[in-house]
Amino acid sequence: MNNPEVVMIGLGYIGLPTAALIAEGKTKVLGVDINKNVVDTINKGEIHIIEPSLGESVAHAVSQGYLKASLTPSAANTYLVVVPTPFKDKNEPDISFVKAATKAIIPLLKKDDLYIIESTSPVGTTQKMMDFIYQERPELEGQLYIAYCPERVLPGNVMYELIHNDRVIGGVDEASTEKAVDFYSKYVKGNLHKTNARTAEMCKLVENSSRDVQIAFANELSLICDKADINVWELIELANKHPRVNILQPGSGVGGHCIAVDPYFLVSDYPMESKIIGTAREVNNYKSFWCAEKVQKEKLQFELEHGRKPKIALMGLAFKPDIDDLRESPAKYIVQKVLQNANNEEYYIVEPNIQEHNVFKLTDYQEAFDKGDIIVFLVAHKEFKKLPLNTKKVVLDFCGSFK
């Protein structure tokens, strides 16, 4: 592509939809990814992830010549970094992908370029990348616009939310904030809220930690209710009739690339101050362990009652309903844990949103349900809601599929 206006580094669940959206606005976007398969797929006008209406958007943008993918960046006016920010051992944030992405574009930067990090990042990352850039290109010091703008879309509704969600935009100085706001105002209809880079970084971490803490409360209630022999779903529904109470739903844990990860960025940097946030992580992780233990108990109970090994259907691997994303998935963790304890039982592993898995042999959900003696609902996928409620099978519903 000649003279792209925007370079998008990282073409995953967030980078690709964002690149497609910008390109659909008739801005030339060069998408960069280190994964050749991703690059080749996009250049064919196809996509490598499941996200409603993304396929049409990418096909259109590629065929019109506004979106192209490449393994290497070329010079543009605006650079967006949307690469993974996982955590290392000991739950410390790993910003090496952000640094590698930044390093790749440093030789291309020129006066007045705009550099934006969208990857979820520990507080201070934008400043660190600015220092890195100016260390390598001291002649550009003070001549670039550098900002942070976190993404807060919901997988499964990304194409709508990219346009309609409010955005928080924080520059390393006011001019950078203004320049970044200008850029997003071309594509985003939600309100654009101005702040500084550190507050914008913290804002994303706090949003996800808030969700994690609230889910931990629901998960903790599910543990208490199990012991107290109370239906937690009914309890929460009733408690939420209070005008100022809004308890979330429990599940088999918390997963995904965001909520299960980002709170660690705060706990790692502010260990003494983030007690509730750290404990919420522990509660949500424990809930997955507890679910696996429940399956184990039910399995032994079945064997005692029937004098034979049960057939067990494990329903769902994704980290939440109706998506194909297995990152940090509690369901996947539970399946692994259950299989570690396997003792000649027959298992059917189900994930309707993926064709095949490199570790697990997948079974169709209806077949698994029909054959299983114990049905374990780990994710509330829409397909599972079609299954008969009045089954005589043993049902462990950790996610309210039948609620």
Ligand SMILES: NC(=O)c1ccc[n+]([C@@H]2O[C@H](COP(=O)([O-])OP(=O)(O)OC[C@H]3O[C@@H](n4cnc5c(N)ncnc54)[C@H](O)[C@@H]3O)[C@@H](O)[C@H]2O)c1
């Ligand atoms: N997925 C979400 O729902 C979501 C929501 C909000 C924020 N985020 C944040 O957005 C960021 C990206 O997340 P994602 O879900 O899109 O990740 P992803 O893993 O789906 O995609 C990241 C892409 O970046 C590529 N990549 C890695 N290093 C690279 C490099 N040096 N140069 C070029 N490409 C590189 C990978 O090959 C991959 O295709 C993360 O920080 C994440 O926390 C994600």
